[in-house]
Structure formats: C-alpha cells, structure tokens
C-alpha cells in the first residue's frame with residue numbers, strides 16, 4: 136500500500152498524533168473544548184443538548200482513531216471481508232453504546248457530573264437512529280455489534296434515509312404518523328464527499344461487437360443519480376476493532392442541475408430534478424413483513440446495491456488479485472431478498488465491464504453470496520413486475536432471463552419427468568403481469584440459504600423452498616438461530632442486573648462469552664441473591680411506572696405483574712388475542728364480588744408498537760387496545776387489579792426501559808408464522824418469563840431454559856393447516872368466553888362497535904386465519920396459571936434466575952461465529 140506522506144515527514148506525524156482522553160480530567164477538557172470551539176458556545180449557554188453534542192464528539196474522536204487503525208489493519212493484511220447488505224439498520228442511540236464499548240462510561244459520568252450534568256439526561260438527548268422497521272433491522276444492528284466485538288473485518292452497507300421509521304402519536308386512541316427527521320445533529324456520521332458513485336437507471340441496451348468479434352452489451356441513456364457515502368463507526372466491545380457502516384445518500388449527479396433553465400428563470404423546475412434524485416434515499420418504507428411493489432422502492436434497492444458493489448469491487452481491484460480470488464476476499468450476505476439485485480449487478484459487472492465469460496462470472500457470483508430468509512408470510516415475499524424491471528433496469532432483466540434459462544436447463548436435465556417443476560421454480564412467474572420472484576433469484580444466486588430459527592429453517596425447506604431442496608440438495612440450506620447483543624440488551628439497558636451478574640460470574644467477561652451466565656445457576660437457592668435480584672426488577676418497574684406516569688398520566692402499581700407485548704402490530708403476532716384476553720379478564724373482574732376481587736393478582740397490561748400506515752386492521756387493533764384502556768383504567772370496581780397501557784412510539788431506546796421492567800412478555804404468534812423473534816430473547820435475558828406459542832425461537836428458548844420456566848400454549852405448527860381447512864368449510868366454533876368478549880365489543884362497551892366490526896368478524900365470520908378462536912381458551916387458561924405462579928414470588932424469581940443462567944446460546948456473537956464458519960468462511964483479524 137502506498138503511503139501519501141513521504142518517509143522523512145512521517146516522524147512529525149507520528150509524534151504529533153492526537154491522543155484521546157485517558158481520565159476524567161482529560162475528558163472534561165475535551166468536552167469544554169468541543170463546547171467552546173466546535174459548537175461555539177460557552178458555559179453560559181451550554182444546555183443539555185450542547186453537553187450531549189460535546190460528549191458525543193469527545194467519544195467520537197476516540198472512536199475515529201481506532202476506526203482508522205482497524206481499516207488500515209484490514210487493508211494491510213488484505214484479509215477477507217464480510218459485507219452485510221441490509222436495507223434496514225435499526226441502531227437506536229449510539230452514545231451510551233460507544234461509552235460502554237470503550238469502557239469510558241464511568242469517566243463520562245464523573246466528568247459530566249463535575250460539569251453540572253447527569254449522564255442519563257445527556258444520553259437521552261440523542262435521537263434514535265431508526266432506520267428500520269422491526270426485527271429484521273434490529274438484527275442487523277446486533278450483528279454489527281457482534282462482528283466488531285469479535286474482530287471480524289466487516290462492513291455494513293445500507294441507505295441513509297433522511298426520514299427513519301415514522302414517529303407514532305396516539306390521538307383519541309388512533310395511531311397518527313409523524314415524520315421522523317432525525318438528522319438535525321448527528322455526530323456519528325461522516326460524509327465522504329469524495330466517495331461517490333454514479334448510478335444509472337432506465338435507458339436501453341445496445342449490442343455491439345468488440346475487437347475480438349465478441350458480442351457485448353452496452354447499457355446506454357437514461358438517468359444518472361449520484362450516491363454519496365456516509366460512514367458510521369461501529370465500535371466493538373472491549374476491543375479496538377471499530378468497523379464501518381456505510382450508508383448511501385442520493386443526490387443529483389453533477390451536471391444534472393440545469394443551469395440553462397436556471398438562467399432562464401425556471402428556477403423551480405431546475406431544482407425539481409435535484410429533488411427527484413434526492414427522493415431515492417428520502418424515506419424508509421414503513422412496512423414490516425410486507426412488500427408492496429412500488430417503483431421508488433425498486434429504485435432504492437438498485438441504487439444501494441449498485442453503489443455498494445461498485446465500492447466492494449473497487450476495493451478488491453486494489454489488491455490486483457485475479458477475479459477467481461474474489462470469493463476468497465469477499466463474502467456478501469443478503470439480509471432478506473431486498474438486496475437480491477446485487478447478484479445480477481455483480482454478474483453484469485463481471486460480464487459487461489470486466490469481460491469474463493458467463494460461467495466463470497457466475498461461479499464467482501454464487502460463491503460470493505449468501506441469503507438469509509426472515510419470513511414465510513406470502514405477503515412478504517418480494518416479486519417485481521417484469522415490465523417495471525425492464526423499464527428501470529433493461530440490462531438486468533436480460534441477465535435475469537439468462538440466469539433463469541441456464542437454471543431451468545439444469546433443472547430439466549435433472550428432473551426430465553417433472554414438467555411442472557419448471558414453472559414452479561422459474562424465477563419468472565408466468566402470471567398476469569409476469570413477475571420476477573426475488574427469493575428464487577436469491578437462492579439460485581447464493582451458495583447458502585439460511586432461516587433464522589430451527590422451526591423456521593425447517594419450514595422453508597419443507598414448504599416455500601421445497602423444490603429447491605430437491606434441486607440443490609439439503610446442504611445448501613441451513614439454520615442460524617438469531618441472537619441479540621448482550622452489551623446493549625443487558626449491560627446498557629439493565630446496568631444494575633449486569634453488575635449483579637458480574638459480581639457472581641467473575642466480572643464482565645460474561646459479556647464476551649454469554650455461556651458464562653451458567654455460573655448463576657448455583658445462586659438460584661441463595662436467598663440473599665434472590666432478594667437482590669428481585670429488588671433490581673422492582674427498581675426497573677418503578678422506572679417504567681414513572682415513565683408511564685410522565686407520558687400518560689396513569690398511575691400503575693409497581694407491585695402488580697407487568698405483562699408486556701411490544702413489537703410491530705400485526706395480525707400474525709396476535710395482539711388481538713392479547714386484548715381479547717384482557718377484555719375477558721375485565722369482564723370476569725366485573726362479575727366478581729368485592730371479596731373475590733381481593734384474591735385476584737393485580738396486573739398491568741402494557742402494549743406498544745407501530746402499525747404500517749396502510750395496515751387498516753392493525754390500526755383497529757391499536758384503537759381497540761386504547762379504548763379498552765380508557766374504560767378499564769377509570770373503572771373503580773377494578774382499581775389496581777387491571778390497568779391497560781398503550782405506550783406511544785415504541786422504539787429501540789424505549790425498549791431499553793420497557794424490557795428490563797417486564798415480569799411476563801407475550802410472544803403469541805400463530806404457530807409457524809414468526810420466523811424467530813428476538814425480543815423474546817431480550818425479555819428472558821432481563822429476568823422476565825414469557826408466555827408464548829410453539830413458534831420461532833420460543834421453541835429453542837424452551838429447550839435451553841427448560842419447559843418449567845416458560846408458559847407455552849396453543850396450536851402446534853403441524854396442525855395449523857388442518858384447522859384452517861376446517862374453518863374454511865364452516866367447522867368452526869367460537870367458545871363462550873370469546874363470545875362474551877365479542878358481545879362486549881359489539882354492544883359498544885369500548886366505544887363505537889362499528890369501529891371494531893372487521894376485527895371481530897375476521898375471527899368469528901371470516902375463517903379466522905390466525906386461529907385466535909382455536910387458541911383463546913388455552914391462552915386464558917395459561918394466563919390463569921401465570922396469576923397463580925406469580926403469587927409465589929420466591930419460586931417465580933428462581934425461575935427467572937435459572938432462565939437467565941441458561942440463555943448463553945442466544946448471544947448474537949454465537950450467531951455471527953456460525954455465519955463466519957458455515958457461510959462466510961472468514962476469520963477474525965487479530966488485534
């Protein structure tokens with residue numbers, strides 16, 4: 136690698152290197168310096184926002200050094216890198232995480248205190264980086280943390296949305312969406328105005344002959360938009376490794392701004408072109424587990440993968456290695472099908488730009504990519520109209536057709552008898568209009584395909600991708616059960632519990648090897664330990680109760696059982712089952728005598744989550760929960776025995792307050808629909824028990840922690856199809872408990888019955904696709920069991936401790952090591 140500074144001057148550089156703060160005094164100095172010089176303020180007008188900015192900048196300075204060194208190390212060693220392509224990175228806040236990862240939080244706490252601030256107030260000044268919808272995006276963020284912590288040379292690639300997921304307000308019980316402009320001041324991003332890529336759209340393909348008489352495709356004309364890189368440092372925990380997350384922002388290509396028009400006074404229309412270009416990275420599509428084929432979304436996808444691949448290829452070419460070594464240097468993981476065009480783009484680069492032959496190029500492509508599937512829901516499987524792809528990316532469509540042709544030829548050879556097979560597995564669906572099936576393209580273009588929990592990986596192999604298992608063999612398909620980073624989801628969110636655990640397991644090393652938690656098992660019977668444990672849970676509940684009071688002006692009793700369901704609102708996740716259960720509880724309480732009521736266990740039912748703006752049924756569910764809350768919460772018959780809370784605008788930073796405060800959390804999807812779930816892991820790791828169905832990672836959690844420590848109920852996934860079939864043919868009954876719930880709703884107990892007609896009919900009259908009626912009885916029975924068990928606090932706390940002790944498997948570090956070994960074939964880089 137060539138150095139830009141000549142030998143004789145290097146000493147001056149080395150000698151004068153910036154040293155970041157080492158102790159509290161130096162930290163304070165850095166903060167004051169940033170307040171006064173970077174922010175141009177003084178101690179007379181340094182508010183919490185300014186103190187946050189200066190603190191963030193002080194830590195940022197520190198990260199940059201490690202970040203630069205990490206990048207240099209990766210370049211010098213020329214090691215294989217993993218590129219994680221994800222349209223979503225649900226990062227949350229960065230400052231607290233940065234402080235903890237570099238082990239500087241105590242210094243910051245003391246320093247800020249001396250300067251007149253409380254660290255909690257400063258941390259909460261930061262906007263969440265909410266560039267994702269839910270599980271898929273948060274998983275990507277946990278993976279970045281693990282890849283850095285484990286010293287893997289890794290880059291994330293995504294889009295720098297100007298607007299993240301909308302902010303949710305609840306007004307009169309309804310969800311209202313407010314744009315999330317989060318970039319006011321973002322100290323964590325570095326614009327790289329020198330790292331730009333011009334991306335082409337539309338136009339046409341012209342074939343010509345090169346000097347050797349070979350036919351070459353020229354993609355010409357159309358529109359060009361420029362991608363600008365913005366980099367974010369991703370610090371590892373207790374290691375200098377600091378990786379890079381590169382997010383692309385779109386702007387008009389230079390020369391796009393039409394000066395002629397401008398000079399002619401057509402200022403508006405000249406600016407319009409600019410705005411059109413900027414629209415590409417303007418907003419995150421707010422759908423979770425749902426794809427809607429919008430042209431702008433396809434543009435986003437291509438814009439992002441083309442820029443990322445250009446960058447990756449440019450980096451590879453610097454090494455001057457032959458193309459055949461590309462897969463030895465580069466692994467690319469497709470986070471769901473959103474980046475699948477990368478497969479086609481790499482093939483195009485190798486064919487059209489680099490002049491490789493088809494087979495040679497295709498072998499490189501398939502050896503490079505891996506594809507992770509995150510859902511089996513049919514409405515989430517991505518398909519694009521052929522006409523749209525043709526229009527936007529004419530050359531790519533040709534390549535897709537060729538990929539499909541060669542693929543189908545090989546299938547035909549292998550299964551000459553099965554004519555039907557060809558149309559079943561074709562990348563092009565012969566529908567009206569014809570569609571490109573992105574999941575099939577991703578499978579054909581990758582060497583490994585994985586699901587995200589055992590049941591889910593089995594299901595994809597036996598249902599939606601069954602034919603591909605026949606074609607490629609089972610080896611191409613694998614499972615990597617999801618995980619979560621214990622740094623954010625225990626140490627940061629629940630500092631007191633983390634400290635207690637550290638005191639018993641031999642320090643904070645458990646944050647690097649989560650299986651060390653098993654040392655806690657020996658303290659299960661230790662009364663003092665249990666007491667301390669319970670006190671911490673109580674304190675976390677008090678913290679949440681205060682939050683509820685301050686935001687909703689509702690008083691909840693921290694001694695009540697906190698029952699939490701926070702996640703995206705979706706029929707398959709079945710918040711409707713939960714709220715029907717709450718109504719059932721309420722009706723029962725109303726029927727009881729005051730003496731009977733005294734024997735009941737008090738409960739706070741806490742909900743949170745966003746509905747996709749266009750998902751009407753999900754919005755009805757939110758409305759019903761809120762209306763039930765406004766009736767129940769002021770009913771004097773019920774008092775503290777039941778409160779129903781809807782927490783507005785659930786996001787990562789709120790999850791960090793809510794999760795540590797839960798006694799019981801709900802993961803109650805219809806069996807076979809939740810690919811994995813990751814909040815289930817977070818709740819258990821924070822000492823809460825869960826009520827759940829035999830779905831996703833609940834199954835593996837049960838296997839790890841033992842079935843006595845989890846409340847399972849409901850239909851098994853293998854029975855779902857039969858039940859659905861029965862419903863369709865009218866063999867479907869709603870038992871009396873649920874009938875009563877429906878009666879209460881339809882007689883207007885919770886506001887205008889018309890508002891909830893569809894919600895009730897979906898279960899009662901329209902086939903009950905999500906099996907709410909089938910599972911209702913076992914759900915309420917299981918909740919009864921929860922009430923009983925919660926009364927025995929000693930036993931309850933023992934279960935919590937035992938569960939935490941057995942959660943080691945669910946670290947995202949384990950997960951990343953599995954990907955590295957099984958899919959990426961990549962080693963950590965020694966530091």
Ligand code: 4GP
Pocket residue numbers: 269270271272274422423424425509510515587617809810811812813831
């Ligand atoms: C989610 C799945 O619904 C969830 O079960 C899983 O834990 C998560 O991915 C991470 O693997 N899928 C999505 C989506 O968010 O949009 O498909």
